Amino acid sequence: MDQFILQILNGLDKGSAYALIALGLTLIFGTLGVVNFAHGALFMLGAFCAVTVSKLLTLSHKVVDDTRTDFLGNPMQVDVPYLHDWFGPAMGDKLIDWAVPLSILFAIPVMICIGFIMERGLIKHFYKRPHADQILVTFGLAIVIQEVIKYYYGANPIPTPAPSAFKGSFDFGVLIGFDVNAIIYPYWRLVYFFFSLVVIGAVFAFLQFTTFGMVVRAGMADRETVGLLGIDIDKRFTIMFGIAAAVAGLAGVMYVPINPPNYHMGMDFLVLSFVVVVVGGMGSLPGAVAAGFLLGILESFASTSWAVSNLPGINQVIIYLVAIIILLTRPRGLMGRKGVMEE
Amino acid sequence: MSKSNFSRRGVLKTGAIAGAGLALPTYLRAEAHAGFTNAPGDSEVILGFNVPQTGPYADEGADELRAYELAVEHLNGGGDGGMLNTFSSKVLDGTGILGREVKYVTGDTQTKSDAARASARSMIEKDGAIMITGGSSSGVAVAVQALCQEAGVIFMAGLTHSNDTTGKDKRANGFRHFFNSYMTGAALAPVLAANYGTDRKAYHLTADYNWGYTTEEAIRSSTEAMGWETVNAVKTPLTQTDFSSYIAPVLNSGADVLVLNHYGGNMVNSLTNAVQFGLREAMANGQNFEIVVPLYSRLMARGAGANVKGIFGSTNWHWSLQDEGSKAFVQSFGTKYGFPPSQAAHTTYVQTLLYADAVTRAGSFNPCAVAEALEDYEFDGLGNGKTLYRGDDHQCFKDVLVVKGKENPENEFDLLEIVEVTPVDQVTYDPNHPQFQGGALGTCNPGA
Numbered sequence: 001m002d003q004f005i006l007q008i009l010n011g012l013d014k015g016s017a018y019a020l021i022a023l024g025l026t027l028i029f030g031t032l033g034v035v036n037f038a039h040g041a042l043f044m045l046g047a048f049c050a051v052t053v054s055k056l057l058t059l060s061h062k063v064v065d066d067t068r069t070d071f072l073g074n075p076m077q078v079d080v081p082y083l084h085d086w087f088g089p090a091m092g093d094k095l096i097d098w099a100v101p102l103s104i105l106f107a108i109p110v111m112i113c114i115g116f117i118m119e120r121g122l123i124k125h126f127y128k129r130p131h132a133d134q135i136l137v138t139f140g141l142a143i144v145i146q147e148v149i150k151y152y153y154g155a156n157p158i159p160t161p162a163p164s165a166f167k168g169s170f171d172f173g174v175l176i177g178f179d180v181n182a183i184i185y186p187y188w189r190l191v192y193f194f195f196s197l198v199v200i201g202a203v204f205a206f207l208q209f210t211t212f213g214m215v216v217r218a219g220m221a222d223r224e225t226v227g228l229l230g231i232d233i234d235k236r237f238t239i240m241f242g243i244a245a246a247v248a249g250l251a252g253v254m255y256v257p258i259n260p261p262n263y264h265m266g267m268d269f270l271v272l273s274f275v276v277v278v279v280g281g282m283g284s285l286p287g288a289v290a291a292g293f294l295l296g297i298l299e300s301f302a303s304t305s306w307a308v309s310n311l312p313g314i315n316q317v318i319i320y321l322v323a324i325i326i327l328l329t330r331p332r333g334l335m336g337r338k339g340v341m342e343e
Numbered sequence: 344m345s346k347s348n349f350s351r352r353g354v355l356k357t358g359a360i361a362g363a364g365l366a367l368p369t370y371l372r373a374e375a376h377a378g379f380t381n382a383p384g385d386s387e388v389i390l391g392f393n394v395p396q397t398g399p400y401a402d403e404g405a406d407e408l409r410a411y412e413l414a415v416e417h418l419n420g421g422g423d424g425g426m427l428n429t430f431s432s433k434v435l436d437g438t439g440i441l442g443r444e445v446k447y448v449t450g451d452t453q454t455k456s457d458a459a460r461a462s463a464r465s466m467i468e469k470d471g472a473i474m475i476t477g478g479s480s481s482g483v484a485v486a487v488q489a490l491c492q493e494a495g496v497i498f499m500a501g502l503t504h505s506n507d508t509t510g511k512d513k514r515a516n517g518f519r520h521f522f523n524s525y526m527t528g529a530a531l532a533p534v535l536a537a538n539y540g541t542d543r544k545a546y547h548l549t550a551d552y553n554w555g556y557t558t559e560e561a562i563r564s565s566t567e568a569m570g571w572e573t574v575n576a577v578k579t580p581l582t583q584t585d586f587s588s589y590i591a592p593v594l595n596s597g598a599d600v601l602v603l604n605h606y607g608g609n610m611v612n613s614l615t616n617a618v619q620f621g622l623r624e625a626m627a628n629g630q631n632f633e634i635v636v637p638l639y640s641r642l643m644a645r646g647a648g649a650n651v652k653g654i655f656g657s658t659n660w661h662w663s664l665q666d667e668g669s670k671a672f673v674q675s676f677g678t679k680y681g682f683p684p685s686q687a688a689h690t691t692y693v694q695t696l697l698y699a700d701a702v703t704r705a706g707s708f709n710p711c712a713v714a715e716a717l718e719d720y721e722f723d724g725l726g727n728g729k730t731l732y733r734g735d736d737h738q739c740f741k742d743v744l745v746v747k748g749k750e751n752p753e754n755e756f757d758l759l760e761i762v763e764v765t766p767v768d769q770v771t772y773d774p775n776h777p778q779f780q781g782g783a784l785g786t787c788n789p790g791a
Contacts, residue, residue, distance in 0.1 A: 002595070006592070007588065010587045010588050010591055013587070070754065071662060071673060071677060071682075071683045071757075072673070150397075156402045156642055156646045157646035158646065159615075159647060159650075168619075168624065169621035181595055184621050184625070185620075186619040186620055258585070259616070260612070262608065262646075265584065268584045299588075300587075300588045304588060304592060305589070308578070309577075315588075
């Protein structure tokens with residue numbers, strides 16, 4: 001039982017990332033009808049927003065320390081962050097420690113701008129082209145973004161830890177009556193799960209309870225009629241592209257303490273997120289979120305040593321297996337609209 | 344009216360024959376009379392540096408390339424000479440190799456066997472490289488080594504740690520300076536027993552490919568010989584990025600040690616996840632829970648950040664060594680590039696010098712003469728103490744470093760501290776040791 005709960009918890013944080021990325025993908029597909037293979041790269045760019053903020057906060061000047069020597073035997077040049085000079089060491093260290101949560105403030109405008117530029121600069125030219133063209137151009141764009149990041153940040157992962165208040169783990173099992181060490185869960189993964197719930201809730205509330213959201217939903221249902229009413233739906237859809245980019249970016253920002261980011265991390269999530277979208281139902285926002293969590297939990301169960309020893313390789317194929325079954329039995333996906341993918 | 348002697352058919356025939364001749368690989372034409380592939384001219388010799396310039400090990404590849412460029416500079420008489428000044432052999436005098444200026448071409452392995460073979464083949468066939476060296480993965484090393492054997496050039500392996508490179512996949516034209524999984528186990532196990540005791544239960548997470556298997560086998564047999572018990576060993580996909588599903592059950596498995604047979608990005612992520620799940624602070628079987636990372640790399644340790652603190656592992660070489668060879672290399676490399684070299688840089692620099700030295704001692708670029716000069720050759724002054732290039736399997740035997748993640752690093756490079764320099768005798772094994780059985784060295788192929 002304890003292993004069961006443990007794998008559900010594990011699946012929730014993985015599912016959170018899938019859900020956030022799939023949510024953005026579905027927003028773009030539902031509004032603009034574009035299959036955006038660069039969405040994983042947006043997740044990665046969000047992660048590198050956190051790396052950038054972390055680097056900015058630790059910008060330093062050199063102070064020569066004559067009492068120590070460097071690896072060549074010369075007097076040691078010690079890095080002193082400018083934040084220490086401006087706010088004192090205690091406050092400076094606190095700001096550096098909270099670099100990842102602070103990155104959210106930086107990432108939102110940056111990612112929205114990137115989304116705008118992507119949509120206006122490139123993707124809008126492919127609206128009327130076949131999905132294969134869209135996939136090719138966005139995949140190419142993803143590779144370009146990856147290479148740019150690798151050029152500036154290198155190929156190796158960059159450690160970007162969580163604030164010290166959220167480091168380590170807690171014994172969740174003891175809280176619900178299990179033995180000590182039965183269910184250990186890291187604090188930050190819990191933070192990530194609740195953060196994703198807040199973001200998902202905010203996106204749904206925005207679409208459900210604002211006039212802007214209402215117009216967008218109407219446009220998703222019948223773009224032509226909304227256009228005939230004199231509403232500039234294209235402009236609103238461009239804004240939705242920016243919001244989708246920001247959602248992917250925020251998923252990336254908060255993910256960096258879980259696994260140190262590298263330039264390739266977006267690709268690791270991209271294909272799985274597409275499967276999540278297909279399983280949830282193309283164009284269905286609740287479907288994308290539900291399928292994200294569902295497949296995250298399934299993947300977690302399939303990765304247990306029991307599952308792997310009894311069904312070797314199951315951890316690698318479980319998500320695709322589910323996708324095949326769903327597509328065979330319910331082509332529109334779990335919550336997809338009737339007719340979509342069924343023609 | 345003049346009549347031309349050229350007929351359309353004649354021109355076409357001549358053109359076709361000339362084209363076919365030009366299209367032949369270099370090692371099948373002009374220099375064939377020299378008796379070996381890509382015999383150099385009188386003025387220059389070309390070496391092929393095959394490193395990952397893109398892909399997940401690109402940073403390691405970049406460091407290898409820096410070391411190669413430094414080695415070429417030193418061989419051609421530039422810079423401060425680096426380890427040429429401390430090398431026990433004194434035949435290299437800064438005039439290139441056998442009086443020929445050393446030039447080089449580079450290839451990108453992308454850490455993919457097929458891409459690595461393609462780039463090595465291109466350097467041999469199109470650029471005329473007489474020796475191929477480099478790589479940051481055992482899969483790549485084994486693939487390129489086999490290609491060099493077929494093509495008749497020497498392969499001086501870069502960073503490759505699997506037993507198989509000089510075990511079942513060894514080749515007469517291939518040579519490895521880097522240590523291997525068996526040596527890691529033999530060096531690490533006594534240190535682990537001394538620090539953590541002999542009553543331990545280990546749980547292995549192993550990367551699901553060749554290197555992972557040989558490392559798990561080596562660590563298991565070495566630690567079990569010390570009295571440890573292996574409670575579980577789970578293979579993890581090479582493409583895995585989040586190891587939480589694998590790590591979460593560890594604490595409740597009866598184990599009190601987690602061995603991460605992972606390298607590169609796998610190591611960074613699995614170690615980060617293990618620390619997140621509180622394994623460093625946990626107690627199991629009445630003892631502190633411990634984590635072991637058999638193969639450390641400073642570049643990878645940087646990715647894992649503070650998570651490496653206090654964790655044992657092994658390494659081929661470290662910049663903080665205080666022997667004359669290491670100091671000379673760190674001085675040269677650090678002055679040129681502004682930071683200390685990695686173990687990948689060290690082994691590739693040394694391999695280049697060893698190749699040049701062997702050619703010079705043999706008085707020939709013929710791969711078979713070079714191989715003979717390297718076999719059972721003993722040397723010193725290149726950073727690992729006295730070293731033997733064993734003729735039976737073309738594996739270098741030297742001291743091995745057991746290291747630990749440093750608790751209080753003084754700078755960004757100061758991540759590992761040397762716990763023990765394990766003497767070479769402790770890591771030496773019989774060429775027919777079970778972990779190295781299968782395959783045969785075969786005979787040297789000069790090509791042509």
